[in-house]
Structure formats: C-alpha cells, structure tokens
Amino acid sequence: MEEEKRNGLRVILFPLPLQGCINPMLQLANILHSRGFSITVIHTRFNAPKASSHPLFTFLQIQDGLSEAQIKDGPTSNVMSLLAQINLNAESPFRDCLNKVLLESKESSSEKVSCLIDDCGWLFTQTVSESLNLPRMVLCTFKATFFNAYPTLPLIRTKGYLPVSDSEAEDSVIEFPPLQKRDLSKVFGEFGEKLDPFLHVVVETTMRSSGIIYMSCEELEKDSLTLSNEIFKVPVFAIGPFHSYFSASSSSLFTQDETCIPWLDSQEDKSVIYVSLGSVVNITETEFLEIACGLSNSKQPFLWVVRPGLVLGAKWIELLSEGLLRSLEEKGKIVKWAPQQEVLAHRAIGGFLTHNGWNSTLESICEGVPMICLPGGWDQMLNSRFVSDVWNVGIHLEGRIDKKEIEKAVRMLMVESEGEKIRERMKVLKDEVERSVKQGGSSFLSIETLVNHILLL
Ligand code: UDP
Numbered sequence: 001m002e003e004e005k006r007n008g009l010r011v012i013l014f015p016l017p018l019q020g021c022i023n024p025m026l027q028l029a030n031i032l033h034s035r036g037f038s039i040t041v042i043h044t045r046f047n048a049p050k051a052s053s054h055p056l057f058t059f060l061q062i063q064d065g066l067s068e069a070q071i072k073d074g075p076t077s078n079v080m081s082l083l084a085q086i087n088l089n090a091e092s093p094f095r096d097c098l099n100k101v102l103l104e105s106k107e108s109s110s111e112k113v114s115c116l117i118d119d120c121g122w123l124f125t126q127t128v129s130e131s132l133n134l135p136r137m138v139l140c141t142f143k144a145t146f147f148n149a150y151p152t153l154p155l156i157r158t159k160g161y162l163p164v165s166d167s168e169a170e171d172s173v174i175e176f177p178p179l180q181k182r183d184l185s186k187v188f189g190e191f192g193e194k195l196d197p198f199l200h201v202v203v204e205t206t207m208r209s210s211g212i213i214y215m216s217c218e219e220l221e222k223d224s225l226t227l228s229n230e231i232f233k234v235p236v237f238a239i240g241p242f243h244s245y246f247s248a249s250s251s252s253l254f255t256q257d258e259t260c261i262p263w264l265d266s267q268e269d270k271s272v273i274y275v276s277l278g279s280v281v282n283i284t285e286t287e288f289l290e291i292a293c294g295l296s297n298s299k300q301p302f303l304w305v306v307r308p309g310l311v312l313g314a315k316w317i318e319l320l321s322e323g324l325l326r327s328l329e330e331k332g333k334i335v336k337w338a339p340q341q342e343v344l345a346h347r348a349i350g351g352f353l354t355h356n357g358w359n360s361t362l363e364s365i366c367e368g369v370p371m372i373c374l375p376g377g378w379d380q381m382l383n384s385r386f387v388s389d390v391w392n393v394g395i396h397l398e399g400r401i402d403k404k405e406i407e408k409a410v411r412m413l414m415v416e417s418e419g420e421k422i423r424e425r426m427k428v429l430k431d432e433v434e435r436s437v438k439q440g441g442s443s444f445l446s447i448e449t450l451v452n453h454i455l456l457l
C-alpha cells in the first residue's frame with residue numbers, strides 16, 4: 001500500500017494482549033498509517049508488543065495489575081484468566097493514559113486525536129472514551145458470524161441442547177448455523193453462565209460505539225456483515241484479511257524459528273503438512289503423543305509448532321521417547337514458533353492442521369492451503385464448520401485426537417484424490433478473497449469508506 005501524506009489526525013489503538021489480537025491491531029495500525037493517520041498504541045505490560053519493530057508508531061505502556069511472575073510467564077500461562085484480571089485492573093491506568101494523550105494533543109494543537117480503536121474484548125473502553133468525549137470504534141478479531149451470535153449465546157445455552165446425545169450430535173443449532181450441537185460444549189467451555197455478563201457488556205458497549213471493523217470480507221460472509229449492521233446498529237467495515245496488506249511477523253510475541261524456511265526449501269512442492277494450534281490452545285500429554293504418532297505414521301513430511309506451554313504439565317517436547325523423536329525427525333521438523341505467514345506461503349506446504357483461530361484460518365485461505373480442522377473452543381468451533389462444511393476446503397477431525405484419525409486425515413488431504421478436490425475448491429476461495437483486497441474489490445473499497453468515516457468522526 002502506498003504511503004499517503006500525513007492528514008493531521010491521530011488514532012489511538014488498544015489491542016487485547018493476545019497474539020491473535022495484537023497481530024490484526026498492528027496490521028490495522030499499518031493500514032491507517034499508510035492512509036495518513038498518526039498512530040499511538042496503548043498496551044498492557046503483559047504481552048507487550050515490541051515497540052522497536054514499529055518505529056513509525058508511538059507506544060505507551062500502562063499498568064495491568066499483574067504480578068512480576070505472571071508477566072514473566074507471559075505467553076505460556078493461562079491467558080484467559082489473566083485477561084479477566086486485566087479487564088478489572090486496567091481501567092484506571094487506561095483512563096489516565098488516554099486523558100494524557102488527549103491533553104497533550106490539545107496543547108500542541110498540531111494534531112487532533114480522531115478516535116480510539118480497541119478490541120471487542122475490552123469491557124471498559126467505551127465508558128472511558130465517552131467520558132472523555134472521544135469516539136470509539138471496535139475491532140472484532142472474530143468472524144462476523146460469530147460476533148453476531150453474542151446477543152443470542154445466553155439463550156442458546158439455556159435451550160436445553162446440552163448435554164448432547166449421540167443421536168443429536170450432528171444436528172444443526174438452528175439459531176447458529178452451521179454450528180452443530182456437538183460443538184456447543186466447546187463454545188461455552190468451562191465458563192457456562194459466567195459468560196453472560198461479559199457478553200452483555202460487549203454487546204451493549206458495541207452498540208454505543210462508532211462502528212465495527214472486521215478482518216473479513218463480503219466474499220466470505222456477506223449476509224453476516226449485513227446482519228451485523230442490523231444487530232449492533234452501527235456502521236460495519238469489512239476490510240479484508242489485514243495481513244494481505246501488511247504481514248504480522250513484526251508483531252510476534254515469540255521468537256520465530258527461521259530455520260523452518262531453509263528446511264522447507266529442501267522439501268518437494270505441496271508435500272509438507274504444517275501443524276500449529278496457535279498461541280492459546282492447550283492439549284493434554286495423551287493428545288500430544290497421539291498427534292506425534294499420527295504424524296509419524298502418516299509418513300508425510302511435517303513442520304510442527306509445539307509452543308512451550310502447549311502441552312499441559314510439560315515444558316516442551318520432553319514427553320517424546322527417544323525412539324519416537326528419532327522417527328519424527330526422519331520426516332519432519334519440530335519448532336517452538338514459526339514465521340507462520342511465510343510458512344503458509346511456501347511452495348512446499350500442502351496442508352495445515354490447525355485449531356482454526358480466525359487469523360490462522362484467513363492466512364491459510366489467502367495462501368490457498370487446505371486445512372485439517374482441530375478446533376479448541378469458542379469461535380474456532382464455528383470457523384472450522386465453515387472450513388469443512390460450508391466452503392468445503394478442509395477435513396474436520398471432529399475432536400478425535402487419535403493417531404489413526406490423524407494419519408488418515410493427513411494422507412487423505414496430502415496424497416489421496418479427495419485432497420485434490422479440496423485443493424481445487426480452496427484455489428477458487430483464495431482467488432475470490434484475493435480479488436476482494438485488490439483495487440476496486442469490496443474490502444479495498446471498504447478501507448476507503450472506513451478512512452472517510454474516521455475523518456468525519
Ligand atoms: N502464529 C505464528 N507462528 C506460529 C503460530 C502462530 O506467527 O508458530 C501467528 C499466526 O500467524 C496468527 C496468530 O499467531 O497470526 C494466531 O492467531 P489465531 O487467531 O490463528 O489463533 P490464536 O493464537 O489467537 O488462538
């Protein structure tokens with residue numbers, strides 16, 4: 001994207017401190033900066049983005065009330081409970097920080113602050129921005145179809161679908177297609193009714209906001225985007241997969257193992273299955289070993305990201321026996337964190353065994369890489385249904401973390417004729433999404449509309 005002249009306006013961004021939320025927020029920062037806006041990023045101490053990787057932006061750190069130990073464990077800890085704590089602790093430091101930025105901008109009078117853009121997971125930002133007379137826009141890092149369900153999730157939970165009997169497991173959830181009843185327990189997870197007040201605040205504050213920005217496009221969910229506008233009654237901007245404009249690698253919280261790339265260079269075209277479950281999902285020791293055996297038995301080359309902290313109770317891959325490790329290393333490579341976008345774009349990658357986080361799903365679509373779906377919970381349950389049942393560009397494991405199932409799915413995707421058909425459909429979807437972000441495409445035009453909207457706030 002070409003750099004435009006500065007327009008004398010500053011936008012304040014406030015990401016939720018998770019890898020899957022920091023990446024899109026900093027990509028959005030780059031998009032807006034390229035359209036003339038100056039950027040200030042307010043961030044917590046926990047999972048702080050690396051300011052030195054973004055010299056064009058101003059970074060301001062606020063206290064989040066976490067202990068040194070919690071900060072140090074950072075990305076390997078139980079982030080969901082930390083996020084709940086931060087949402088309680090960070091309001092006052094955030095208010096002070098935002099107020100200071102606004103006062104400084106008034107005093108200097110050279111640059112006006114036009115709005116705050118923050119993640120839909122923050123609970124206090126709408127109230128704070130209203131009290132300071134600053135318009136607020138919401139960045140939603142989920143698929144719009146999922147966010148649209150926020151107002152109805154408490155109702156779905158009390159509908160009596162759970163627990164789901166075997167005979168009903170594959171039934172659609174009428175209020176929430178294409179979700180199946182068997183997906184519901186993992187959408188609600190351990191939280192159950194504790195989610196209701198959270199959902200209520202998010203919906204209510206989003207309705208008071210000046211608009212929602214989605215990392216999505218009409219080609220993927222036109223009707224949901226229209227519906228989103230009707231549900232939340234605010235303008236909606238679907239500006240495409242953000243990484244199509246700017247890569248996320250500079251906002252990585254983990255050290256990326258760059259040795260993946262020369263290793264991939266030595267592999268044949270479309271022969272490698274890339275395996276990663278993102279930055280938050282955890283698996284048990286048994287599940288880890290089933291995946292390891294499944295990959296080994298598939299005899300297919302693989303690149304496997306085992307994030308430290310991924311396996312509950314383990315540091316990294318020490319649970320693998322010497323024999324299993326040796327057999328894995330014959331065909332594959334295990335790393336702690338990969339430059340994912342670069343990996344997915346590599347000619348050697350032929351498939352992605354993924355947890356279907358929305359970023360990973362979009363990144364896979366944009367590179368035309370078909371998926372094996374192993375969602376961990378929340379919106380991943382819906383994303384994976386779209387991948388396997390709506391777009392037909394992946395194979396769903398249906399939660400069966402079993403070595404035979406994994407071996408079967410890998411071989412089906414990578415070497416059998418079924419995989420070829422999936423690959424062809426993925427190519428069509430990739431082309432559609434690609435058109436959307438090119439000049440004149442729906443997402444490209446939506447960026448124009450968004451920029452004009454912010455200029456008028
Ligand atoms: N990612 C990465 N290297 C890895 C695994 C993931 O750079 O080894 C990036 C990935 O490209 C994506 C983000 O981390 O941008 C994960 O976001 P997603 O929404 O897919 O899942 P989450 O981590 O939020 O569950």
